[in-house]
Amino acid sequence: MQEQKKLSIISFSGDFDKLTAVFTLATGAAAVGYEVNLFFTFWGLDAIKTKQGRSAVGTGFLPKIFGLFMGGLKSAPVSRLNFGGISPLIFRYLMRKNNVATLEELVEAAKVLDINFYACEMAMQILGIGKPNLIPEIKGVLGVATFLKLADGGQTLFI
Secondary structure: OOOEEEEEEEEEEHHHHHHHHHHHHHHHEEEOOOEEEEEEEEHHHHHHHHOOOOOOOOOOOHHHHHHHHHHOOOOOOOOOOOOHHHHHHHHHHHHHHHOOOOOOHHHHHHOOOOOOEEEEEEHHHHHOOOHEEEEEOOOEOOHHHHHHHHHHOOEEEEE
């Protein structure tokens, strides 16, 4: 009996292109039978917030400011050559034009494929984000040691 293949991805960035890579790899692996674990930490948490767009999410003044600056999937900048925020719009246009799933479609596909979503407990504490601020698909709020146990025996990527 062959052991199920496993891919675990640590999503550290809230950048459009990096989140697209996270969800492309995750959905591709899940589609061919991998167990997939996604661990969202720091700016990666933006991808799994319930409020998308710029909003003062979090408890405390500084976390709310971070929430306003980051903004979630709909406001995610491109990591290079963002051109004042127009690059994600251009990427979405090119993705649709070339019949490629957009970032939002990839996130929805990840939910349908039952990919395991986990949030980083430490990053949530620092940023003042509570579990109610996250999408319902989050299977757990974990520390690093617990995530590493989940990832054990498979491949782990840091994006």
